[in-house]
Amino acid sequence: MTEFDAYWQAVDAELAEVPASPVLTPVPARSTVDFTAYDVRLTSIGPYRIFGYLSVPTGGGPFPAVLETPRYGSVNQPPHYRDRLRYLTFTVMHRGQRLADEPFQAAYPGLATLGIEDPLSFVYRGIVADCLRGAEFLLNRPEADPARVAVTGDDLALLTAARRPRFTAVRSSGPPEVEPEIADHLRLHPDQAERIRHTRSFFDPDRHAGSITANVLRVGRDHQLTHRDAVDDAALDSWLAGQLGVAPMSKFDLVPR
Amino acid sequence: MTATNTARDPANAMITVPTPPDFTEFWARTLDSLPDPIPTLAHLPSLSTDTVAVFDLRYTSYQDVEVAAWYAVPRAEGRVFPGLVTIPGYISEPDVPRRWAELGYATISVAPRGKLRSNAVVNPGYPGLLTHHIVDHHTYGYRGFYADVIRALDVLAARPEVDAQRIGVQGSSQGGGLGIISAALRPDLVRCFAAGAPYLCGIWEATKLTHSYPYEEITEYLRAHPGHAEAIQRSVAYYDGMNFAPLVRCPSYVYLGLADDVCPPETGFAVFRALGGDKVLDTYEGCAHHAGLHWVRAKFEAFLARHLNPEAVA
Numbered sequence: 009m010t011e012f013d014a015y016w017q018a019v020d021a022e023l024a025e026v027p028a029s030p031v032l033t034p035v036p037a038r039s040t041v042d043f044t045a046y047d048v049r050l051t052s053i054g055p056y057r058i059f060g061y062l063s064v065p066t067g068g069g070p071f072p073a074v075l076e077t078p079r080y081g082s083v084n085q086p087p088h089y090r091d092r093l094r095y096l097t098f099t100v101m102h103r104g105q106r107l108a109d110e111p112f113q114a115a116y117p118g119l120a121t122l123g124i125e126d127p128l129s130f131v132y133r134g135i136v137a138d139c140l141r142g143a144e145f146l147l148n149r150p151e152a153d154p155a156r157v158a159v160t161g162d163d164l165a166l167l168t169a170a171r172r173p174r175f176t177a178v179r180s181s182g183p184p185e186v187e188p189e190i191a192d193h194l195r196l197h198p199d200q201a202e203r204i205r206h207t208r209s210f211f212d213p214d215r216h217a218g219s220i221t222a223n224v225l226r227v228g229r230d231h232q233l234t235h236r237d238a239v240d241d242a243a244l245d246s247w248l249a250g251q252l253g254v255a256p257m258s259k260f261d262l263v264p265r
Numbered sequence: 266m267t268a269t270n271t272a273r274d275p276a277n278a279m280i281t282v283p284t285p286p287d288f289t290e291f292w293a294r295t296l297d298s299l300p301d302p303i304p305t306l307a308h309l310p311s312l313s314t315d316t317v318a319v320f321d322l323r324y325t326s327y328q329d330v331e332v333a334a335w336y337a338v339p340r341a342e343g344r345v346f347p348g349l350v351t352i353p354g355y356i357s358e359p360d361v362p363r364r365w366a367e368l369g370y371a372t373i374s375v376a377p378r379g380k381l382r383s384n385a386v387v388n389p390g391y392p393g394l395l396t397h398h399i400v401d402h403h404t405y406g407y408r409g410f411y412a413d414v415i416r417a418l419d420v421l422a423a424r425p426e427v428d429a430q431r432i433g434v435q436g437s438s439q440g441g442g443l444g445i446i447s448a449a450l451r452p453d454l455v456r457c458f459a460a461g462a463p464y465l466c467g468i469w470e471a472t473k474l475t476h477s478y479p480y481e482e483i484t485e486y487l488r489a490h491p492g493h494a495e496a497i498q499r500s501v502a503y504y505d506g507m508n509f510a511p512l513v514r515c516p517s518y519v520y521l522g523l524a525d526d527v528c529p530p531e532t533g534f535a536v537f538r539a540l541g542g543d544k545v546l547d548t549y550e551g552c553a554h555h556a557g558l559h560w561v562r563a564k565f566e567a568f569l570a571r572h573l574n575p576e577a578v579a
Binding site: 036037038039040081082083085086088089090106107113115116117192195196234235236237238239241258259260261262263264265 | 269273310311312314356357358361381390391392472473474475476477478481484485486488489522524525526549550551552553554555558559560
């Protein structure tokens with residue numbers, strides 16, 4: 009077994025030892041006649057209690073489902089209204105982010121290099137586990153149509169799809185914007201260059217690509233941005249909608265009444 | 266309930282915001298109540314470079330809350346620099362503003378209360394800031410948040426290496442809205458500002474134009490508290506960029522995405538029309554909340570440079 013495989017199998021094994029113990033709390037303010045919202049708490053490795061936004065469409069289901077892996081930043085918003093109209097949605101807050109920041113509050117800048125000198129201490133080992141826990145939660149929801157489940161996000165979406173190959177589609181916005189933080193860290197610790205490269209190699213989505221069974225759209229590879237973000241959003245939304253068998257929907261045209 | 270609307274005409278939409286009769290007095294009282302900021306600086310070698318020194322800046326603001334900021338200064342002995350305050354978006358943490366310092370600005374990138382580095386005492390959370398004590402304009406969470414940005418201007422102007430006659434403000438979304446508000450509340454300090462996709466303008470109307478966050482926070486609040494609608498409408502009028510815009514006297518550069526679902530362009534056009542001072546508007550077809558950022562960055566950098574005359578330290 010390679011060091012890479014052993015590393016990730018150890019994460020899976022550690023996660024399997026930790027009961028998720030989900031607690032769902034209905035949130036009337038975020039619910040409508042079209043969907044019901046819940047705040048969700050789950051346990052991930054550590055053990056660490058993470059947070060998620062769940063939204064369940066009204067009706068019989070099963071529904072196409074989307075796991076939103078967290079962005080690089082302190083805050084993730086609840087899933088967008090248009091997505092809650094079409095999908096069973098679950099948005100994960102990984103350890104350190106708002107609503108999952110007890111006892112650990114992530115720093116920005118800072119998170120991208122926390123513990124990076126060793127793959128076992130790198131904070132992203134736990135963050136990926138948090139995403140995998142979220143994947144397991146969504147994939148096992150009785151309302152989810154197992155043939156139509158997607159995962160979205162940055163590189164975390166690709167790693168999640170690789171480690172939990174039950175997804176239909178994966179859409180990645182590309183790597184998170186952390187290179188300036190890495191560069192700062194290397195400027196301060198030039199002696200750690202090789203160790204950091206080694207740690208980061210475990211999280212290189214290209215090394216995980218062979219395990220991905222879902223249909224993949226990667227921004228920057230399969231899709232080139234126009235930088236007109238409404239146009240780009242429409243294209244990315246349309247691709248995912250096509251994968252999951254629903255109609256595309258524009259955020260801009262969706263107005264309250 | 267929702268509807269799709271493909272017949273919008275943002276440039277000509279009518280957005281009005283009532284001006285509270287005591288609007289001017291309310292903000293004068295707020296600013297008068299600010300304590301001495303007592304700024305402290307700590308050099309951060311880990312974030313500094315050969316050309317830019319970065320500091321952790323702390324100062325005291327409204328109701329004695331300690332506010333954090335990054336302060337980045339060009340390394341150029343004996344020079345006086347134009348100043349810049351940059352303000353983060355709603356869900357963003359402030360960037361370390363090294364690039365602005367390389368361009369020649371002494372730059373404060375402020376983390377107003379509630380942001381990670383300033384949430385020890387006041388922490389409305391995200392989501393949450395937009396509706397934090399929203400039913401009462403005296404206690405609304407943005408009162409201190411606005412004051413924190415104003416205090417950053419005051420702290421910057423007092424720095425010996427800063428030319429207080431050449432201070433600008435830059436930001437997008439929440440940073441854009443606060444740019445307008447800063448220029449209105451500190452007309453003696455703000456020489457110009459660049460504001461992208463300004464948030465906090467036409468607040469109440471925006472909730473009727475979009476299902477995107479942060480404005481969706483108000484829609485959700487009203488689901489839980491439908492009886493609070495009138496109180497919220499009254500309260501947010503004290504904080505609405507539309508009511509600050511006519512007080513602006515300095516040059517401004519505003520840019521909008523014509524398909525912005527976060528800050529509806531109807532509100533952007535309206536606040537631009539209301540702005541005093543020389544002003545320039547650029548709009549971008551097919552763009553949402555990035556508001557043409559791929560193209561507009563060079564333009565707002567040139568705008569600021571034209572008015573503030575920095576000298577780069579590459």
